[in-house]
Amino acid sequence: MTIYEIIRRKRDGGELKRAELELLIQGFVAGDVTDYQMSAFLMATFFTGMTKSETETLVRTMLASGETVDMSSLDGPKVDKHSTGGVGDKLSFIMAPIAAAEGILIPMISGRGLGHTGGTLDKLESIPGLRTAFSPLEFRDLVGQVGMAIVSQSSEIVPADRKMYALRDVTATVECIPLIVGSILSKKLAAGLDALVLDVKVGRGAFMDSLERGRELGRYLVDTALSLGLRATAVLTSMDSPLGAAIGNALEMIESVDVLKGGGPTDVRETSIELAAHMIHLGGVSSDLGEARIRARTALDSGRALETFTRFIVAQGGDPAFIDTPSVLPSAPVVREAMAPAEGYVDSIDALEMGLTSVELGAGRLTMAGTIDPAVGIELLVSVGDHVEAGRPVARIHASDDSANASAAARVLAAIHIADEPPARTDRILEIISQVE
Amino acid sequence: MTIYEIIRRKRDGGELKRAELELLIQGFVAGDVTDYQMSAFLMATFFTGMTKSETETLVRTMLASGETVDMSSLDGPKVDKHSTGGVGDKLSFIMAPIAAAEGILIPMISGRGLGHTGGTLDKLESIPGLRTAFSPLEFRDLVGQVGMAIVSQSSEIVPADRKMYALRDVTATVECIPLIVGSILSKKLAAGLDALVLDVKVGRGAFMDSLERGRELGRYLVDTALSLGLRATAVLTSMDSPLGAAIGNALEMIESVDVLKGGGPTDVRETSIELAAHMIHLGGVSSDLGEARIRARTALDSGRALETFTRFIVAQGGDPAFIDTPSVLPSAPVVREAMAPAEGYVDSIDALEMGLTSVELGAGRLTMAGTIDPAVGIELLVSVGDHVEAGRPVARIHASDDSANASAAARVLAAIHIADEPPARTDRILEIISQVE
Numbered sequence: 001m002t003i004y005e006i007i008r009r010k011r012d013g014g015e016l017k018r019a020e021l022e023l024l025i026q027g028f029v030a031g032d033v034t035d036y037q038m039s040a041f042l043m044a045t046f047f048t049g050m051t052k053s054e055t056e057t058l059v060r061t062m063l064a065s066g067e068t069v070d071m072s073s074l075d076g077p078k079v080d081k082h083s084t085g086g087v088g089d090k091l092s093f094i095m096a097p098i099a100a101a102e103g104i105l106i107p108m109i110s111g112r113g114l115g116h117t118g119g120t121l122d123k124l125e126s127i128p129g130l131r132t133a134f135s136p137l138e139f140r141d142l143v144g145q146v147g148m149a150i151v152s153q154s155s156e157i158v159p160a161d162r163k164m165y166a167l168r169d170v171t172a173t174v175e176c177i178p179l180i181v182g183s184i185l186s187k188k189l190a191a192g193l194d195a196l197v198l199d200v201k202v203g204r205g206a207f208m209d210s211l212e213r214g215r216e217l218g219r220y221l222v223d224t225a226l227s228l229g230l231r232a233t234a235v236l237t238s239m240d241s242p243l244g245a246a247i248g249n250a251l252e253m254i255e256s257v258d259v260l261k262g263g264g265p266t267d268v269r270e271t272s273i274e275l276a277a278h279m280i281h282l283g284g285v286s287s288d289l290g291e292a293r294i295r296a297r298t299a300l301d302s303g304r305a306l307e308t309f310t311r312f313i314v315a316q317g318g319d320p321a322f323i324d325t326p327s328v329l330p331s332a333p334v335v336r337e338a339m340a341p342a343e344g345y346v347d348s349i350d351a352l353e354m355g356l357t358s359v360e361l362g363a364g365r366l367t368m369a370g371t372i373d374p375a376v377g378i379e380l381l382v383s384v385g386d387h388v389e390a391g392r393p394v395a396r397i398h399a400s401d402d403s404a405n406a407s408a409a410a411r412v413l414a415a416i417h418i419a420d421e422p423p424a425r426t427d428r429i430l431e432i433i434s435q436v437e
Numbered sequence: 438m439t440i441y442e443i444i445r446r447k448r449d450g451g452e453l454k455r456a457e458l459e460l461l462i463q464g465f466v467a468g469d470v471t472d473y474q475m476s477a478f479l480m481a482t483f484f485t486g487m488t489k490s491e492t493e494t495l496v497r498t499m500l501a502s503g504e505t506v507d508m509s510s511l512d513g514p515k516v517d518k519h520s521t522g523g524v525g526d527k528l529s530f531i532m533a534p535i536a537a538a539e540g541i542l543i544p545m546i547s548g549r550g551l552g553h554t555g556g557t558l559d560k561l562e563s564i565p566g567l568r569t570a571f572s573p574l575e576f577r578d579l580v581g582q583v584g585m586a587i588v589s590q591s592s593e594i595v596p597a598d599r600k601m602y603a604l605r606d607v608t609a610t611v612e613c614i615p616l617i618v619g620s621i622l623s624k625k626l627a628a629g630l631d632a633l634v635l636d637v638k639v640g641r642g643a644f645m646d647s648l649e650r651g652r653e654l655g656r657y658l659v660d661t662a663l664s665l666g667l668r669a670t671a672v673l674t675s676m677d678s679p680l681g682a683a684i685g686n687a688l689e690m691i692e693s694v695d696v697l698k699g700g701g702p703t704d705v706r707e708t709s710i711e712l713a714a715h716m717i718h719l720g721g722v723s724s725d726l727g728e729a730r731i732r733a734r735t736a737l738d739s740g741r742a743l744e745t746f747t748r749f750i751v752a753q754g755g756d757p758a759f760i761d762t763p764s765v766l767p768s769a770p771v772v773r774e775a776m777a778p779a780e781g782y783v784d785s786i787d788a789l790e791m792g793l794t795s796v797e798l799g800a801g802r803l804t805m806a807g808t809i810d811p812a813v814g815i816e817l818l819v820s821v822g823d824h825v826e827a828g829r830p831v832a833r834i835h836a837s838d839d840s841a842n843a844s845a846a847a848r849v850l851a852a853i854h855i856a857d858e859p860p861a862r863t864d865r866i867l868e869i870i871s872q873v874e
Binding site: 007037044047172173 | 440608
C-alpha cells in the first residue's frame, strides 16, 4: 500500500486499516510523507470522513508520535476541560480554580488564539511576569502544588498534531469532525487525564454554526473518548453572542477576577459553575451531579476559588497585584464609548463580528506569526435583551489610536442589533451529552 | 482574497472569479503558492468540480503560463488529435499520416507512458535514431516540410500543466473532468491549432470506465474548446479490450506499419480511418464527413499515408529500415507462445490487465523516473469473438528472461476470458460528440 493508494482509498470513501493510517501519520512526522500528499489526504477526509474505528486509530497514532506527561505520582482525579473556541471565552480561569478548590487536579495544556477566537495563553500572558512554558516535570509539580496549571504545548507532546494542525490551518481542512477529534483527544490523552469536560460552542462565533453540527461533534468526541478509556461529558453552549462583556486579553482577565469575587456577568458565572460541576462529578469527587453543582457554587461564593486562582498566578510567576488593582495590567491609550444609534431592545450581538473586530484592534492574530496587543479590546455595556436609549453608551472600545477606535466603534455598533421588541430568552447551556457505558 | 479563502470557497462549492484562479495558478507556477495548498485545492476540485466559466479561465490561465508555438506562417489547417489514453493505442502513427496526406497540418505534442497506458513518444523512440526533442522553430519547420511532427513537450510550453500534473499524479487527483480538460486544452491551444479531434477512451483500460463518464468528459471537452475558439469533435471509443494485437513499444510500431501497408488488425485500421476522417472534415478539407471518410480510406489504401509516415520518420532522424525489415527494431531475448487452457470463444480480453502486464514486462513505467524496455510486450493471437482450441497459442510474450515470460504468460491467460458461447458483437466506435455552434 503506497501513500498514493491511501489517499485514493480515502478519496473514494474507503476505510483505512490501522497499518495504513500509521504509515501515513508516522511517515508525515518523520518527513517521509510530503506536505502535499498529507494535504490531499486531509481534504479527501474533509469530504468522505472517517469511521469510528479509523478515528480511534488516528488518535492513538497521533498520541504515539510524541511523549506523554506522567501524572501518575499525583494523588487525585486528573480532569481537564477543552473548549472548541469562542469569543469572550474566559471560563477556564474561573471553572478550573473552582474544580481545583474541590480536589480535582487540572493539568491544562492550552493554545494561542487564531482567527476570531482568543487564546487562553494570550490572555494569561497579559499578567506581568506570568509564564506558560514549563518542562513536563515542572508542569506536574505545579499541578501537584496548586491543583491546576495552564501551560503551553511543548514540542515533545503530540508532534503529529502540531504538524497536521499547521497544515490544516492553511489548507481549509480545520472544520472536519474526525480531524478535530484526533487533534483534541490526542493532546488530552498525552496529559495523563482520567476525564475530560468538553465545552462545544455552537453558533455565529463558533466553528460549529448549528446545533446539529455541535451535537454531532459532541457525540463523536464523547464516544471516541470512551472507546479510548477516557471518561468525558460534552456541554453544548451557545456562541451566538460573546460570553460575558469583555473581549480582549487583559480585559478578560479583569472580568474573570470580577466573577471569582462574586460579581461579573451572569452568563460567565453560571456557565463556569456548570462546567466545573461536570469536572467535579466526572472526577468522582461527587457521585451526584446535583451535589457537584452545589459544591461548585459554594467554592466560588466562599472565595476558595479566588484563593486557588491567586496561588495559580503566583506559582506560574505572575504578579497577583492585578487581582486587587486591575489598573496594573496593560491599558490602551484611546478608550471611548460607542453610543446606541436608536432606542429599542438588544436583539442579538454578533459574536463573529465582535471577534473579528477585536482582532482588527490587535487583540488576536490572523497568522501564527502575528503579535498581539494585550491592552486593546471591547467592553460590552449591554447584553442581549437589554433596553437601550438612543445616544446612550452600549460599548467601550479600547484601542491603540483614534482611527482604530473609530473603525472598531462602527463595526461594534453594526454588530449590536436593536429591535422594537425584546428577543425570546435563550440559555447559554443548550444540551449535555454524556457517555453511555 | 487569500489562497486560503480560494481553497475554502472551492471546498464549499463556490465559483471562483477569474482573478482568483489567476492568483492561484500564476502563484503556483511562480512558486509563491505552495504544493500543499495547490494539492488541497485540487482535491477540493475533485469533489466540488468547476463551472464551465471556471474551466475556461483555468485553460486560459494555464495557457498563459508559458510560450505558444507560432504556426501562423504555415499555410493550411492545423489539426491535432488527443487520446485520453488506452492499451495498444498506436492510432496516431496511422491517422496522422492519413490526414497529413490529405493536406492537414499536424503539430502533435505528445507524452510518455505512465501507469498502464503506453506513451506515443516511448513507442516512437524504439526506432533507431529517432528524436522527439525539438525547438519550437524546428517543430514548426518539421510540420511545414512533412505535414506532421510528433515531439515532446518543451519546458516552455504550459509549465502550469507540467507542475500541476506532477502533483495530481501523486495526490490521486487525476480523475477529475475540469482538471483533465484544463490539461488537454491548454497544451493543444499552445500548439497553435485550428481544430482538435478527441479520442475519449471508455472501459476497463481507460480513465473513464463508463460510457456515461466518457460522454460527460467528451461533451465538456468539446463545449469548452468551442468557447475558447477551437473547433473540436470527440469520438468515444471502447477500451474494454486492447486496441489491435500488439502491446509494447517496438511491437506497436511494427503493427502500425502493417496497417499502413494495408494489413493489420481491423479495429486499428477502421478506428484510424474514422479519426483521420474527422481531422480532414474539421480541418475543412472536406465539407462532408462521408466524403472525408472516403478520402481517408483512399489515402491509406493508395500507400500515400505510408509514404508520409516514411518521410516523417526520416525527418525526425529515424532509420526507416524497420518499415521493410521489422527485425532491425529491438527484439526481446525470450519470445514464447502462451496456450489456451480450454476450448471455447474469446469472451473478453481485459485491457487493464494487459496494460499492467506489459508494464511488469518492462514496456511501461510506474513513476516518471522509470526506464522502459522497447523490445518487450505482448502479441495477442486472438481477438474477442474468436473460437479457440485448448492447447493452441492465444498470445506471444516477448520478455527479457524466462521468469518474466512465465509470469506474464500466466497473467495474460487469466485476462483472456473464454466462454462457451460467442459474445455479442461490439464496436470500437461508440459515439461521436460534435459542436453545436
